Each structure stands twice: as C-alpha cells, then as structure tokens.
Amino acid sequence: MPERPRSYAIKAEIADSGAGSWAFAAQKTMYDGRRIAVGDVIYLFASENEGGAGLVARGVVTSAEDTPRLPDVERQTPRVSITVKRTAVATRRLGRAELKPFKDWDDGRPETELNFKFYRQATNKIVGLSPAAAELLSGFC
Incomplete structure (x- = not known):
C-alpha cells in the first residue's frame, strides 16, 4: 500500500498570491522539509x-529537486527547488500576529508548532x- 502524501508548509516571498502555480528555487529546509516530494x-x-x-493558499507539489551541496562547505542547510499548483485559497487570516500568542513550546498545540x-x-x-x-491549516483554506 503506497504511503499517503505528507503535508508541508513554505514561508517565502510570494509576489502574486492569486497565481495558479509558483516556483521556488533553492529553498532552505528544516524540520523534515527536505523530504518534500511530488504529490505532497x-x-x-x-x-x-x-x-x-x-497563509495565502494550499497546493500540491508538482516537482521537487534537491539542490546540490556546495563542495568544501562543511555545514549546509539542505535546500530544495519545488513547483506548486494551487488547489485552494486561504479564506481566513493566519500569520505571525495570529500565531504569536502560542509560545509555550511544550503545549502540543498545532498553532504552537507553526509559530515555532x-x-x-x-x-x-x-x-x-x-x-x-x-x-488546522486545512480549515483555513
């Protein structure tokens, strides 16, 4: 049985939040973000x-490619280039101001996870x- 697609989030400069698709080149990854794949x-x-x-939208990853590491650089954050097709638009605001109150890192709340x-x-x-x-995020789109 194939594994179901996982969920990810990206925080990046998005010039046109109403676009139908986006391309993000060499994005920094953290917290298992490097595992992103087509279909996620x-x-x-x-x-x-x-x-x-x-939060502006939900999408599906249509391409994902690891960015090669630089030679002779010891510590490098893994980076990946992705393209995303929009599948839904955010209907409610969720950003730094809304997540800021959730700062008890050990409370297990999804809002706290996003803030962290x-x-x-x-x-x-x-x-x-x-x-x-x-x-939580699916309820915003």
Whole structure:
C-alpha cells in the first residue's frame, strides 16, 4: 500500500498570491522539509519579512529537486527547488500576529508548532507538518 502524501508548509516571498502555480528555487529546509516530494500537500505562507500576509493558499507539489551541496562547505542547510499548483485559497487570516500568542513550546498545540517552526527563527523555509498542524491549516483554506 503506497504511503499517503505528507503535508508541508513554505514561508517565502510570494509576489502574486492569486497565481495558479509558483516556483521556488533553492529553498532552505528544516524540520523534515527536505523530504518534500511530488504529490505532497503544501500550505503557502507569504513571508511577512517581504510584505506578505501569512497563509495565502494550499497546493500540491508538482516537482521537487534537491539542490546540490556546495563542495568544501562543511555545514549546509539542505535546500530544495519545488513547483506548486494551487488547489485552494486561504479564506481566513493566519500569520505571525495570529500565531504569536502560542509560545509555550511544550503545549502540543498545532498553532504552537507553526509559530515555532516559522517564527522562532524567522528565515524563509520549507517545513514538515504534523497531522494536527495540517488539519488546522486545512480549515483555513
């Protein structure tokens, strides 16, 4: 029996939040984000660092390719290039302001997971999601 697609989220600069698809080149990955593959569900957050408003859409990964590591560099964050086809638009706001109150890192809440993964270290990245966080995000699209 094939494994069902996993869920991920990306926080990146998204110039056109209404586009039908997006391409993201050499994105930093954390929290199992490097395992992203074709067919996986991904939630797209327009980075507030670049003027975005948080969650904008849900999509499906249509291509995923590891970025080769640089030679002679000891510590490198894995990076991946992906393309995403939009499958739904966010209907409610969810961004840094809404997630900021969830900062008890040990409470097990999906909102806290998102705050931790995206905003504790505010760099743009692709992250793997728990089933609870994916379920929470599905209610926003």
